[in-house]
Amino acid sequence: MATTALDHAAPRYRSRSALYDWLTTTDHKKIGIMYVINSFIFFFIGGLLALGVRAELAQPGMQFVDEATYNQLFTMHASAMLFLFVIPMLAGFGNYIVPLQIGAPDMAFPRINALSFWLLPLGGILICSGFLVGGGAAQSGWTEYPPLAGAAYNPGAGTDLWLMAVALIGTSSILGAVNFITTIFKMRAPGMTLFRMPIMVWTMLVTSVLVLLATPVLTSGLMMLFIDRNYGGGFFDPAAGGVAVLWQNIFWFYSHPAVYIMILPAMGIISEILPVFSRKPLFGYKAFIFATAAIGALGFSVWAHHMFTTGQVFLPFFSLMTFLIAVPTGVKMFNWIATLFRGQLTFSTPLIYALGFLTMFLIGGINGAFHAAVPVDFALHDTYYVVAHIHYVLFGGSVFAVFAGIFYWFPKMTGRMLNETLGKVQFVLLFIGFNLTFFPMHQLGLSGMPRRIADYSSSAGWSDLNLVATIGGFVIAIGLLPFLFNVVISLRNGKLAGDDPWEANTLEWATASPPPAYNFDRLPDIRSERPVFDARHGAAAGH
Amino acid sequence: MRGTAPQPATEPGDHPDEVRGHDDVTAESQALTPVEHSPVGALAHDARGGLSNPVMGMLLFLVSEVMFFAGLFAAYFSVRAAAPQWPPADFGDYLHVFPLAGPATAILVLSSFTCQLAVWSIRRDDRNGFVRNLAVTVVLGVVFLVIQGSDYIMLWSEGLTLDSGIYGSTFYTMTGFHGAHVLGGVIMLGVVLYRGMLGQFSARHHDAVEAASLYWHFVDVVWIALFTTLYILPGTPAGG
Numbered sequence: 146m147a148t149t150a151l152d153h154a155a156p157r158y159r160s161r162s163a164l165y166d167w168l169t170t171t172d173h174k175k176i177g178i179m180y181v182i183n184s185f186i187f188f189f190i191g192g193l194l195a196l197g198v199r200a201e202l203a204q205p206g207m208q209f210v211d212e213a214t215y216n217q218l219f220t221m222h223a224s225a226m227l228f229l230f231v232i233p234m235l236a237g238f239g240n241y242i243v244p245l246q247i248g249a250p251d252m253a254f255p256r257i258n259a260l261s262f263w264l265l266p267l268g269g270i271l272i273c274s275g276f277l278v279g280g281g282a283a284q285s286g287w288t289e290y291p292p293l294a295g296a297a298y299n300p301g302a303g304t305d306l307w308l309m310a311v312a313l314i315g316t317s318s319i320l321g322a323v324n325f326i327t328t329i330f331k332m333r334a335p336g337m338t339l340f341r342m343p344i345m346v347w348t349m350l351v352t353s354v355l356v357l358l359a360t361p362v363l364t365s366g367l368m369m370l371f372i373d374r375n376y377g378g379g380f381f382d383p384a385a386g387g388v389a390v391l392w393q394n395i396f397w398f399y400s401h402p403a404v405y406i407m408i409l410p411a412m413g414i415i416s417e418i419l420p421v422f423s424r425k426p427l428f429g430y431k432a433f434i435f436a437t438a439a440i441g442a443l444g445f446s447v448w449a450h451h452m453f454t455t456g457q458v459f460l461p462f463f464s465l466m467t468f469l470i471a472v473p474t475g476v477k478m479f480n481w482i483a484t485l486f487r488g489q490l491t492f493s494t495p496l497i498y499a500l501g502f503l504t505m506f507l508i509g510g511i512n513g514a515f516h517a518a519v520p521v522d523f524a525l526h527d528t529y530y531v532v533a534h535i536h537y538v539l540f541g542g543s544v545f546a547v548f549a550g551i552f553y554w555f556p557k558m559t560g561r562m563l564n565e566t567l568g569k570v571q572f573v574l575l576f577i578g579f580n581l582t583f584f585p586m587h588q589l590g591l592s593g594m595p596r597r598i599a600d601y602s603s604s605a606g607w608s609d610l611n612l613v614a615t616i617g618g619f620v621i622a623i624g625l626l627p628f629l630f631n632v633v634i635s636l637r638n639g640k641l642a643g644d645d646p647w648e649a650n651t652l653e654w655a656t657a658s659p660p661p662a663y664n665f666d667r668l669p670d671i672r673s674e675r676p677v678f679d680a681r682h683g684a685a686a687g688h
Numbered sequence: 689m690r691g692t693a694p695q696p697a698t699e700p701g702d703h704p705d706e707v708r709g710h711d712d713v714t715a716e717s718q719a720l721t722p723v724e725h726s727p728v729g730a731l732a733h734d735a736r737g738g739l740s741n742p743v744m745g746m747l748l749f750l751v752s753e754v755m756f757f758a759g760l761f762a763a764y765f766s767v768r769a770a771a772p773q774w775p776p777a778d779f780g781d782y783l784h785v786f787p788l789a790g791p792a793t794a795i796l797v798l799s800s801f802t803c804q805l806a807v808w809s810i811r812r813d814d815r816n817g818f819v820r821n822l823a824v825t826v827v828l829g830v831v832f833l834v835i836q837g838s839d840y841i842m843l844w845s846e847g848l849t850l851d852s853g854i855y856g857s858t859f860y861t862m863t864g865f866h867g868a869h870v871l872g873g874v875i876m877l878g879v880v881l882y883r884g885m886l887g888q889f890s891a892r893h894h895d896a897v898e899a900a901s902l903y904w905h906f907v908d909v910v911w912i913a914l915f916t917t918l919y920i921l922p923g924t925p926a927g928g
Binding site: 253254257319320322323324326327330331357358359360361362363364365366368369372373376377378379380385386387388391394395398 | 738739741744745748749751752753754755756757758759760762763766767770771776849850851853854855857858861865
């Protein structure tokens with residue numbers, strides 16, 4: 146099973162600088178790592194913007210920024226976190242892991258893969274350059290509803306830069322999706338049938354289908370809004386014969402599937418980690434796959450639950466479908482819990498973060514499911530309750546899964562282990578800070594605090610909980626310092642990982658850490674969804 | 689699509705020998721194949737049969753393109769359904785099948801046929817026929833763009849502009865994005881034509897031709913839908 150590193154045998158190319166090598170690479174592993182680094186950069190930018198929001202809300206009155214700047218802070222916080230952190234981060238994991246897990250030498254279209262990546266920093270620079278132009282960055286919320294986002298109320302170039310940047314980032318996602326689907330259907334190693342693919346690969350496949358079908362629709366909406374703002378178009382202007390709610394329909398037709406784009410690969414990461422650290426196969430492998438596909442399919446029939454209060458949508462249908470989509474997610478919860486049940490758990494950092502995901506995502510799922518009931522939604526629409534919900538699924542869900550994935554695959558990517566103690570310190574700080582920040586928001590929402598306000602009255606009774614949330618926000622920020630320190634010291638002095646430090650199941654662990662160019666010199670036989678497990682225990686099991 | 693079906697672990701004959709044999713390519717034996725820089729270089733990139741990678745990639749990309757135009761069509765029908773009459777008052781008499789749009793449609797449909805003839809030629813290894821048919825296709829594509837441009841100039845001077853209300857916004861946005869796709873297709877086919885004249889394609893190696901032709905057919909189909917919707921579909925009278 147042990148694999149020989151190929152360094153000594155690899156042909157020597159004319160040596161170029163490492164920088165040139167990284168800037169021009171078409172290797173999916175280097176591109177995947179660049180995705181991760183780029184995403185973390187925007188994670189920290191988005192995090193600083195969030196700290197600005199929390200600082201301003203810590204107590205009643207305007208202390209730090211004016212209202213217009215505040216609008217830019219929360220708009221750009223959400224835009225950076227969604228478009229430049231969560232989605233690309235998960236795509237980056239996919240980029241690194243999918244070809245390895247299916248035993249392929251690279252993605253199907255390596256150069257298009259590089260293009261997909263380089264569109265991201267370009268879009269990021271474009272969207273952030275809004276801070277430098279007159280009128281400031283985009284400030285109508287990440288949803289950019291017209292008429293607020295129209296030229297009349299937001300004449301500045303920031304919104305136009307936002308529209309173009311999101312179109313570029315969307316193009317990156319679309320090209321990535323084409324690449325993933327082709328790679329998964331065409332590049333699997335002999336023996337790697339569809340129902341032997343790791344769950345991570347399955348979730349990337351379903352995610353890619355969602356990207357392929359949903360993202361171009363958003364692009365069309367972005368173009369229409371751009372035309373409305375700059376060339377006197379009338380799509381969203383009722384005075385010119387347009388329909389204002391049309392934007393919401395187009396936007397949520399993308400953005401609801403997009404929340405599955407932001408969580409399905411995270412579920413894939415968790416489903417890779419739980420079996421390894423429970424020493425058991427994933428419970429209900431096929432059920433999990435069908436549940437993933439069901440979420441993907443149902444995801445296209447629930448977008449209007451974001452628009453219940455517009456009075457323009459057929460409430461019973463969208464309410465029913467929204468209740469329905471909770472079912473496959475519930476199936477997955479059972480998959481995960483049953484995988485842990487009676488397993489031999491080793492509480493390494495990846496499992497700890499995965500357990501953080503399970504608990505926090507469960508809260509986020511349940512507090513969101515209430516909103517499928519139209520009366521509840523009418524009461525809580527656009528309150529801080531919704532802010533609590535999306536942070537429980539996106540931070541409690543996706544971000545904990547991202548850190549689980551980082552701790553799990555860092556040894557594969559770099560050849561060195563991250564420090565376990567620092568990882569656990571980071572987890573405790575993040576977990577406490579996260580709940581301090583976002584749990585009070587449930588109560589703030591129930592007591593009527595609207596989202597996206599820069600100030601509130603001291604007599605509203607929201608002051609204490611807002612202060613708690615702000616303290617929590619800074620605890621999260623402090624909790625990220627051990628991570629940065631951990632990465633730096635582990636890259637230099639971390640424990641050497643070896644090929645397979647976790648005794649894992651899937652093919653990325655059947656090659657060196659980090660893997661050589663083109664990944665494998667030989668593959669184990671693939672007779673199940675756990676080929677590396679089979680190879681490790683093959684002799685004992687009599688294969 | 690054979691690659692999508694669940695397969696047994698070892699299916700004799702499903703994988704070419706060089707693929708199955710890649711297990712044996714070790715670090716030591718690599719010196720024997722200096723041309724292949726990768727230890728798995730012998731693993732063909734599309735060894736699983738069925739569609740080639742470029743054709744599959746293009747088909748998937750076209751799915752996303754369909755969804756892009758679906759967004760535009762959805763917007764069109766939304767504003768149309770919300771309007772009291774369609775075309776809106778004062779916009780009744782702009783879009784005519786003749787003299788320009790109808791012939792332009794015929795030209796684009798014809799170019800799809802010549803494009804397919806080019807594909808069939810190169811599948812037979814008939815490089816001359818391939819180049820000839822593809823050149824005609826590119827010319828027809830350019831002619832379509834010229835006609836569309838003249839149509840724009842005419843309509844614009846008559847008062848149908850992008851900012852003249854929703855009728856102009858939808859017309860120019862939909863046909864404009866289509867025109868941009870035609871331009872992209874002409875450039876794509878132009879590159880393929882150039883490569884064809886250099887003799888880079890043969891019956892065995894012409895994935896780029898297949899992929900570009902798929903794109904061209906897609907552009908054609910979108911235009912037929914646009915033409916039908918914008919020029920043929922009867923309007924809704926006031927109070928109707």
